[in-house]
Amino acid sequence: MDNVMVSLKNVSFKYHTLEGETEALNDISFDVYEGEFVGVIGPSGCGKSTLLSIISGLLKPSRGSVEVNGKIGYMLQRDHLFEWRTIWQNAILGLEIQKKLTEESRSYVKDLLKKYGLWEFRNYYPNQLSGGMRQRAALIRTLALKPDILLLDEAFSALDYQTKLAISDEVYKILKNEQKTAVIVTHDISEAIAMCNRIVVLSKRPAYVKRIYEIILTSDDYSPIGRRKAPEFREYFNSIWKELDIHV
Amino acid sequence: MYEVASTYVSKEHQEFLKSVKRKNIMVRVTQLAILVIFFGLWEIAARYKIIDPFLVSQPSRMLKTMLTLNQNGTLLMHIWVTLSETVVGFTLGTVAGMFIAILLWWSDFLSQVAEPYLVVLNSLPKIALGPIFIVWMGNGEAPIITMALAISLIVTIISLATGFKEVDEEKIKLLKTFGATKMQILTKCVLPASVPTIMSAIKINIGLSWVGVITGEFLVSKAGLGYLIVYGGQIFKLDMVMTSVLILSILSALMYVFIVYLEKKLIRWR
Ligand SMILES: Nc1ncnc2c1ncn2[C@@H]1O[C@H](COP(=O)(O)OP(=O)(O)OP(=O)(O)O)[C@@H](O)[C@H]1O
Ligand SMILES: [Mg+2]
Numbered sequence: 001m002d003n004v005m006v007s008l009k010n011v012s013f014k015y016h017t018l019e020g021e022t023e024a025l026n027d028i029s030f031d032v033y034e035g036e037f038v039g040v041i042g043p044s045g046c047g048k049s050t051l052l053s054i055i056s057g058l059l060k061p062s063r064g065s066v067e068v069n070g071k072i073g074y075m076l077q078r079d080h081l082f083e084w085r086t087i088w089q090n091a092i093l094g095l096e097i098q099k100k101l102t103e104e105s106r107s108y109v110k111d112l113l114k115k116y117g118l119w120e121f122r123n124y125y126p127n128q129l130s131g132g133m134r135q136r137a138a139l140i141r142t143l144a145l146k147p148d149i150l151l152l153d154e155a156f157s158a159l160d161y162q163t164k165l166a167i168s169d170e171v172y173k174i175l176k177n178e179q180k181t182a183v184i185v186t187h188d189i190s191e192a193i194a195m196c197n198r199i200v201v202l203s204k205r206p207a208y209v210k211r212i213y214e215i216i217l218t219s220d221d222y223s224p225i226g227r228r229k230a231p232e233f234r235e236y237f238n239s240i241w242k243e244l245d246i247h248v
Numbered sequence: 249m250y251e252v253a254s255t256y257v258s259k260e261h262q263e264f265l266k267s268v269k270r271k272n273i274m275v276r277v278t279q280l281a282i283l284v285i286f287f288g289l290w291e292i293a294a295r296y297k298i299i300d301p302f303l304v305s306q307p308s309r310m311l312k313t314m315l316t317l318n319q320n321g322t323l324l325m326h327i328w329v330t331l332s333e334t335v336v337g338f339t340l341g342t343v344a345g346m347f348i349a350i351l352l353w354w355s356d357f358l359s360q361v362a363e364p365y366l367v368v369l370n371s372l373p374k375i376a377l378g379p380i381f382i383v384w385m386g387n388g389e390a391p392i393i394t395m396a397l398a399i400s401l402i403v404t405i406i407s408l409a410t411g412f413k414e415v416d417e418e419k420i421k422l423l424k425t426f427g428a429t430k431m432q433i434l435t436k437c438v439l440p441a442s443v444p445t446i447m448s449a450i451k452i453n454i455g456l457s458w459v460g461v462i463t464g465e466f467l468v469s470k471a472g473l474g475y476l477i478v479y480g481g482q483i484f485k486l487d488m489v490m491t492s493v494l495i496l497s498i499l500s501a502l503m504y505v506f507i508v509y510l511e512k513k514l515i516r517w518r
Pocket of ligand 2: 048077
């Protein structure tokens with residue numbers, strides 16, 4: 001469990017536009033270990049998506065260094081299924097791009113679709129599916145490339161509350177099942193506590209690390225919904241709420 | 249979970265389907281009736297000299313003209329000339345427009361450089377270029393096709409380039425997370441996402457190509473429906489003019505229907 005999968009050291013990032021420069025990240029350092037689920041939480045617009053883009057390599061840090069040991073799968077803020085492709089064609093999109101469409105990879109996607117209840121819908125188009133199913137399809141599209149580390153950017157925020165609980169529970173099981181490491185960005189404190197081993201609390205923009213919480217819950221049930229019932233849940237919630245320091 | 253549409257159809261739904269069908273039939277019948285009444289009234293009014301058939305022609309005379317023109321085989325030739333010029337002009341305009349729009353999407357630098365030129369060319373009335381084309385290319389089909397191309401090309405470039413740029417930036421980001429090349433972003437996302445834009449550009453293009461070809465034939469030609477219209481007008485044979493206009497409207501409608509059919513085939517996911 002002690003292999004470092006992602007290591008951020010003094011990472012800073014600035015966006016440059018004609019209007020000026022926007023300092024998004026300011027001296028961020030933390031590590032993510034194998035098999036761990038790390039939550040990243042912070043006020044709206046503080047730089048969470050930017051942080052994931054940096055980990056994924058889409059953006060290069062202005063200062064500092066990023067080290068990643070393993071393949072990364074990135075789930076963006078919305079599912080972004082291509083509406084002109086069927087669910088099957090969407091699921092194999094990443095494989096197609098990386099020219100990894102083989103008999104083997106096809107059957108792996110087939111298994112995933114079967115395992116997570118989308119096989120009967122493989123010839124449907126995305127707009128014929130419910131929000132939860134679309135989310136699962138997007139997850140399978142990411143898993144198809146067998147990533148070691150998953151970056152989830154508020155993957156559930158577009159869903160209604162009940163679907164969100166059910167889907168986050170499901171995704172949690174899927175990821176644990178496939179033994180993935182995950183960095184989960186959210187602005188939902190309960191979701192972070194329910195899903196993560198550690199939570200990194202970021203400040204307002206430019207984001208720095210305010211505090212890192214080690215989440216230890218005494219609960220027999222290890223699913224996110226079960227974890228929500230643990231006695232320590234409230235304490236963590238209140239403490240993180242205070243740390244976030246949101247004034248309305 | 250999502251329900252797969254069942255094969256069972258309730259009585260209410262059957263009723264609903266029936267009423268929709270009935271309404272569709274009524275629409276068709278009315279459309280046909282308007283056409284029949286229009287030509288019928290025209291025929292009667294001309295026959296009883298309420299209107300002057302010398303000036304407005306008459307359906308029966310148009311039919312006769314069609315037959316006489318057809319007897320010596322010239323009508324089909326004229327239709328073929330105009331149709332082929334339009335198809336060639338349209339295809340060139342669409343393909344070249346698409347190609348240039350892709351270039352402009354590919355290179356932001358090029359796109360910025362080209363912008364003022366596109367604006368000027370777009371607002372220029374292309375018919376003004378007609379005499380130039382004729383001087384350069386003679387009086388064959390070339391200046392006519394060029395006219396059709398000139399009229400449709402710039403609009404195609406502008407509407408497609410705008411459409412390409414409006415493709416969701418996040419979809420492109422998704423492809424980048426998979427490590428996609430620019431070519432892959434183009435073929436897997438930008439082009440398929442722009443199919444609706446491309447189809448509407450094509451529809452506009454068809455109309456513009458007809459305009460270009462007929463204008464071209466007005467200016468210079470020895471054959472074609474535009475030639476028949478101008479020639480008929482000059483020798484005061486309104487039968488010939490009206491017949492050609494009628495054939496023209498049928499042809500352009502058929503071409504449009506074909507494109508709509510193609511569109512339905514291409515955009516199944518809607
Ligand atoms: N491409 C860009 N160019 C310039 N500024 C940007 C760009 N993308 C983001 N920003 C700015 O950087 C800051 C951080 O953006 P980011 O999207 O990382 O925040 P976030 O924490 O993910 O926000 P949210 O909670 O709304 O998802 C914001 O102030 C945003 O306006
Ligand atoms: Mg974000």
